[in-house]
Every structure is written in structure tokens, then in C-alpha cells.
Amino acid sequence: MFERLDFANYQSGNVAKRDQFCRKLVSGLRQRGFVRLVNHGIEPSTIDKAFATSRHFFQLPLNQKLKSPHPPTANPHRGFSAVGLENVSTISNYGREDKSSQLPLLKDMKESYDIGSERDELYSNIWPPTGVCDTFEPTFVEFFEVCYRTQLLILEAISIGLGLPTQTLSQLHAAQHNELRLTHYPAVPQEAFSTSTRIAAHTDFGSITLLFQDRVGGLEVESPPGSGSFVGIASGGPYECILNAGDCLQKWTGLCSARHRVHLPELPQGNEQARKGDVVEERFSIAYFAKPDRTAVLRPLLDGSGLGAKVSSEFVTAGEFQHMRIQGRYA
Structure with missing residues (x-):
């Protein structure tokens, strides 16, 4: 369901291969909001180092982690958030017009660090x-800079796939207003998932997200959009990049900003009772959120009128939109 695309085809020097890759990339984001990327250019050793460092930090005693605390309010979105500080569930129903398919409020079972x-x-x-x-x-x-360079190439590929000039999207991300999030989902009893979840359903605020995760699993996407039904995206391990579209990209291009969550990992077939009363193992992920420059205007780009347009009352800037979306997650 979620196609695995080889990013090496974009950088191969073969124009036909490049263009075919770009079309497949845009098709996947339009239909489902997610694709899986391999050979994306971020070295396995760099990813290994990032995960090892993240694991080391989250294994520290809480009093040590709290020496770099996230502020008690939404901004600045930086530093360590202990379990219970952030509640993503408050934004689960953003953009939903059908009140009959509203998602329930669930407590997040995670701790994180924002950079x-x-x-x-x-x-x-x-x-x-x-x-x-x-x-x-x-x-x-170092990891932030590596992800930023990769992000620019992916945005170029999306622009080509949409039939836009190559630099259309990348030039809207020159100021590096992006964010990197390390997340640790502690081991919890399976029963906890009846009233809580690892991270509640949400859409990402920015343009695209590059997600790296361990092999524990649990990432799910709403399919079809708006249905309230979620299907799992199998983990290909830390070297595979899960790429998804965010709200800003949807506003610019119409590509699908898919609602997703991290819930109970899938059980092996025929083993549905295996975890009754058991503890679900801990999970680690690293997400790089590509966000537009705060002054970028969120107006459609495909009609040719978006670039260079002045801010009007009809369209907000990316900075205004991000500020609006993050409110309520920290109280």
C-alpha cells in the first residue's frame, strides 16, 4: 500500500529515471500522504549515531533530563518534554468537518526533545x-544540517513532479525554520492503549516530514482520509525514511496531509492474545519537520499566482499558521 521509492533514481543523472521518480513521489503523496524512501543520502552511520545518542539521553534519570526543559508554553518549541507535558490529542480533529467521525481525546504516552x-x-x-x-x-x-540538505532535494523532486520550476518549494525554506524531534515511547502495559496512545492522531504542520524509526512499529495512517480508520505502515528499520506531506504543502499544492498516529504495534497473525497483560516494548523515533520560512504565504502555487504574492487577509503566512496550530498542545 505504501510504495517504497528509491531516491537514487532522482540523483542518477538519468532524466527519464528522475522524472519517473518525481511522478511516483507526487502520486504517492497525493493519494495517501505517505511514501517510503530508501537511498535518501543520509548515511547509516549518521543515523546510527543519532539513535544511539537519543537513546543515551532518554535513559538518563529524569532529574538530569529536566536540566534542559521545554518551556511550559508552546513557544519556543525547544528542549525536553517529559511524559504528559504535551498533548497532541487536542489537535486530532483539526480540519474535520464531519462531526460524526471525530476522534476521541487520548493521553499521549511519550517523552520528547525538540531542536x-x-x-x-x-x-x-x-x-x-x-x-x-x-x-x-x-x-x-550535524544531523539537523544533513536532514536539511536532504529536505531541499526532496522538495525539488516534488516541484518537478508537480510540473513546477525545480526551486519553487526549496526557495520557500531558505531560512531553516525547521524542527527536529527525538521521541521515546516508554514500555507500557498493553491495557494502557484502551485509554491512551503513544501519540494521538494528527497532521503535521509543515511542508514535509522525514521520519526515522526503530523496528518496533506502531505507525498508522488514516485511510481513507477522514474515515477514522487507521492502517499500519510497516517499519523498514532506521535506514528507511518515511516521508509524509504536511498542512503547508497541502495548502500550496493540494497533496494529502494525512492524519497519522503511533498506536499499538501489530501482533503476529494467530498470536492476538500474546500480549494480554504483557508490556509493549519501548520505541524510538526521530522526525525532521521541514517548515516554510515564517514569512512564506500559504496560497496555492499551481495556478501560477502564489510566488511573490503579497500577504492578504485571505492567506496567512507560514509563521502565523504554525503559531495557530501549536496552541493548546502545551498547557
Whole structure:
């Protein structure tokens, strides 16, 4: 259902292969909002280092992790959030007009760490102090930059697949207003999923998201959109990148910003009772959220009128939209 695409075809130098890849990429994002990418250019050793550093940090005692706390309010979106600080469920029904398919409010069972660009002129990063996971800052400054370079290439591929000039989308992301999120889902009893979830259903706010995850599984996408029914996206391991479209890309292009969540991992066939009373193992993921420059206007691009347009009362900027979407997740 979720096609695995080889990003090497985009960088092969063969124009026919490149264009075919771009068409498949856009088709997958239009139909489902998600595709799976391999050979995306981020080295396995770089991904291994990021996961090892993330795991090291989250295994620290809570009092050590709380030395780099996320503020109690939504902005700046930086630093460590303990279990229960953020509630994504408050935005689960964003964009839903059909009240009969409203999703229930569920408690998130996760802890996370949010990081931005070191070049961000508005928000500074909150790093662990000296003596608390000293490899953390250099590891994720480097990982952020690697993901940013990859993001620009993917945005170019999407532009080509849509029939737009190659730089159309990438030039709207020059300021690096992106965010990197490390997430740890602690081991929990299976019964907890009756009233909670690992992360509640939501759409991402930005343009595209690059998700790297371990092999535990549990990522699900609403299919068909608006139905309230979710299907699993099998994990291909940490070197596979799950790419999904966000709200800003949908506003620009009409590609599907798919609602997704992390829930109970699938059980092997014939083993449905295996985890009754058992503990579901911990899970780690790293998500890179490509977000437009805060001044970028969220108006349709495919009619040729979007680029260079002045802000009007009809269209908001990406910064205004992001601020509106994040409100309520922290209280």
C-alpha cells in the first residue's frame, strides 16, 4: 500500500529515471500522504549515531533530563518534554468537518526533545548542560544540517513532479525554520492503549516530514482520509525514511496531509492474545519537520499566482499558521 521509492533514481543523472521518480513521489503523496524512501543520502552511520545518542539521553534519570526543559508554553518549541507535558490529542480533529467521525481525546504516552536550527533568528536551542550527555549537541547540530540538505532535494523532486520550476518549494525554506524531534515511547502495559496512545492522531504542520524509526512499529495512517480508520505502515528499520506531506504543502499544492498516529504495534497473525497483560516494548523515533520560512504565504502555487504574492487577509503566512496550530498542545 505504501510504495517504497528509491531516491537514487532522482540523483542518477538519468532524466527519464528522475522524472519517473518525481511522478511516483507526487502520486504517492497525493493519494495517501505517505511514501517510503530508501537511498535518501543520509548515511547509516549518521543515523546510527543519532539513535544511539537519543537513546543515551532518554535513559538518563529524569532529574538530569529536566536540566534542559521545554518551556511550559508552546513557544519556543525547544528542549525536553517529559511524559504528559504535551498533548497532541487536542489537535486530532483539526480540519474535520464531519462531526460524526471525530476522534476521541487520548493521553499521549511519550517523552520528547525538540531542536531547531542554530541559525534561527527567533528561537534559540535549549541544550543539555555540560556533563549531561555531552555528545548530544554536536550530534544533533550535524544531523539537523544533513536532514536539511536532504529536505531541499526532496522538495525539488516534488516541484518537478508537480510540473513546477525545480526551486519553487526549496526557495520557500531558505531560512531553516525547521524542527527536529527525538521521541521515546516508554514500555507500557498493553491495557494502557484502551485509554491512551503513544501519540494521538494528527497532521503535521509543515511542508514535509522525514521520519526515522526503530523496528518496533506502531505507525498508522488514516485511510481513507477522514474515515477514522487507521492502517499500519510497516517499519523498514532506521535506514528507511518515511516521508509524509504536511498542512503547508497541502495548502500550496493540494497533496494529502494525512492524519497519522503511533498506536499499538501489530501482533503476529494467530498470536492476538500474546500480549494480554504483557508490556509493549519501548520505541524510538526521530522526525525532521521541514517548515516554510515564517514569512512564506500559504496560497496555492499551481495556478501560477502564489510566488511573490503579497500577504492578504485571505492567506496567512507560514509563521502565523504554525503559531495557530501549536496552541493548546502545551498547557
